[in-house]
Amino acid sequence: MKRPLEGITVLEFSQYLAGPYAGLRLADLGARVIKIERPGSGDACRQLATKNMWADGDSVLFHTINRNKESFAANLKDPDDVATVKKLIAQADVITHNFRPGIMERLGLDYTSVKAINPEIVYGEVSGYGEIGPWKKKPGQDLLAQSVSGLTWLTGNAEQAPTPFGIAVADMICGTHLAQGLLAALVQKKRKGIGSKVNVSLLESIIDFQFEGFTAFLNNGNQLPERSGFANAHAYLGAPYGIYVTQDGHIAISMGDLKLLSESIHLAGLEAFYPTDKQFEKRDEIKAKLASHFVKNTTAYWLEKLESNKYWCSAVLNYDELTQEDAYKVLEMEQTVTRGGTSVTTTRCPIRINGEKLISTIPAPKIGNANEALTKEFGL
Amino acid sequence: MNKPLKDITILDFTQFLSGPSATLRLHDLGARVIKVEHHEKGDICRSIYASTFNIGDHSAFFQAINRGKESLTANLKNADDLAFIKKIAAQADIVVHNFRPDVMERLGLSFNDISEINNHVIYGEISGYGNEGPWANKPGQDLLLQALSGLTALSGSDNDGPTPMGLAIADYLAGSQLVQGLLAALISGEKTLVQVSMLEAILDFQFEPLTLYYQDGEAISRGQQNAAHPLVGAPYGLYKTANGYIALAMGAIPKLGELLTCEPLLTYTDSSRWFAERDNIKAILADHLLPKTSEYWLNILEPADIWCANVMNWQQLIEHDGFKVLNMLQEVKQPDGFSYQTTRCPIKLNDECLTSEIAAPALGQHTESLKAEFNK
Secondary structure, X not given: OOOOOOOOEEEEOOOOOHHHHHHXXXXXXXXXXXXXEOOOOOOHHHHOOHHHOEEOOEEHHHHHHHOOOEEEEOOOOOHHHHHHHHHHHHOOOEEEEOOOOOHHHHHOOOHXXXXXXXXXXXXXXXXXXOOOOOOOOOOOOHHHHHHHOOHHHOOOOOOOOOOOOOOOHHHHHHHHHHHHHHHHHHHHHHHHOOOEEEEEEHXXXXXXXXXHXXXXXXXXXXXXXXXXXXXXXXXXXXXXXXXXXXXXXXXXEOOOOHHHHHHHOOOOOOHHHOOHHHHHHOHHHHHHHHHHHHOOOOHHHHHHHHHHXXXXXXXXXXXXXXXXXXXXXXXXXXXXXXXXXXXXXXXXXXEEEOOEXXXXXXXXXXXOOOHHHHHHHOOO | XXXXXXXXXXXXXXXXXXXXXXXXXXXXXXXXXXXXXXXXXXXXXXXXXXXXXXXXXXXXXXXXXXXXXXXXXEOOXXXXXXXXXXXXXXXXXXXXXXXXXXXXXXXXXXXXXXXXXXXXXXXXEEEOOOOOOOOOOOOOOHHHHHHHOOHHHOOOOXXXXXXXXXXXXHHHHHHHHHHHHHHHHHHHOOOEEEEEEHHHHHHHHOHHHHHHHHHHOOXXXXXXXXXXXXXXXXXXXXXXXXXOEEEEXXXXXXXXXXXXXXXXXXXXXXXXXXXXOXXXXXXXXXXXXXXXXXXXXXXXXXXXXXXXXXXXXXXXXXXXXXXXXXXXXXXXXXXXXXXXXXXXXXXXXXXXXXXXXXXXXXXXXXXXXXXXXHOO
């Protein structure tokens, strides 16, 4: 199939997660993504192995983020290599980097210099906290961005410590914002022949992620969000919203008409709480009553009662259970890439184009795997 | 400023959070968004939250997510209203919806229907679980997506049970992915159907833990002590101090032992133990850090380039110069002078913030002006 970004060339100086995640998405949408890597060591993520898992000499994490890309090895401290890279830049559509402020200037690869070579270039920069202010030199690291942004006060119950999201959420969301900015700039480049610089930061991204509750906070006398004392799942939603223990596991109970819920599970005594405002004001009281009721029977029992009344609910699955579900299998979310005889099974792009899933079997590159081919093709 | 999506018009049937977050982003990048709402009830997001969180007559969530859009009320079961909607659809660059499967087919507003009247349309669709399989008709609600996708095994500690992330994350991510797909299609310049499901988006979000799981089949273990990321070793976590919490992200354990004068940490010279024995190491750190203030510890760790931070809430954040220099806030207004504060788009272009000063619309606020414009 023809992919929407065919013909677009991206040079990725970015390392680790945020920038390369944006690169991965553009690659799956059809762009040609070339990582510019230091000879020998390359993207530092190659050596960053979570759970000590490796494949063909690189971390499985690196394979996950960098499949479907090529690698051009260049020593940016060597003027000859920089000159070669500039020849590539002259023919590229997009550049991304996440170096600390000042580095690209020193290399002569800052936006102004690059624009002089290629006026229509779309130039993407990722930072931790923006280019100015007291945090500009603070490490742009996910847990730190979560911690300063207020995010950790949204998860867990009221009496619990602040609870981070157990995933690199600031990196991931910042990467999506980078991809959005680059794509919007490419629309303009294509229609009007105008290039742009695109800036995103982990902090701005993780604040944007919280923008709805944050807007409530800004306009309600700076009243901080309060996690519910019981089965918290969202600081701004009332009972029953949350996950409850059942006789044999857990059940997730979404928002809805409390009357319908009570009747479906034959629980009396909640009548006084039916209005929406009461569902919020008295949420801990309601949730406590629900909790002592749900624990009396099995998840399957409650799901049947609730689903037959169209009340929104679900089982709570782990990866073993999820991957056994037909609803998971029908998505065909997994794909396998192979390099050096080692296979890595990973996820595919979540976007479908004209009804087709975007699969790619191209593995993450070895450092410099495309030097020879690119030298010929681009006349370097 | 010159926004990149100036001249792009979006006909937006989406409701609640996922789709509207996508069209908000496209609006901030310059697009015009015409929001179609039920003629009586409007977008359910206007009213679903407790009234204590209202700004004016509508929920703060609605006001945040729908600013800058035009509201067109319509009864999609009425033939005249439907005919008018099709007039707009014929001229729009993008049409988006997040109805359940088949609703748009029944209304005659499916991708194929719109294709017949608009040869360059980009048609975006968000579903809960995709349009096939046993969950296709299951409600696409955020908490259910979190619960079904394995996500609740990642946050909190092993003692906590499944812990949802306290935000509508599947909605937000599905919206983000839709934006990427729509923009890629605009670049191609070809008529395109772009589909995203909340389930595929929340699985993509977990591509790191899922990929590891696909290789080793091991269950996620969050650890029991100061848990912050199931795949990362000590010291990664938040620690209580005498007056708050601090975050420790990375750092060699013996070096931390020296800097913090914490002798038991000095013996952890073998870095492979930092993951395997993370609960023990974190317990030592937790005891050691508790008696003194956050400032005391940060003043030792920050100069030594240990990756650390104060754990703040929104009030502390907005008072900090690190936040103020971002100019992250903007005031948005209704024509009658009603105004409120919210955040701006997180993307900067050519060193400029993308601001937009228009508030969310009242229900049907633009119906008359849109009729005058498109019935010409």
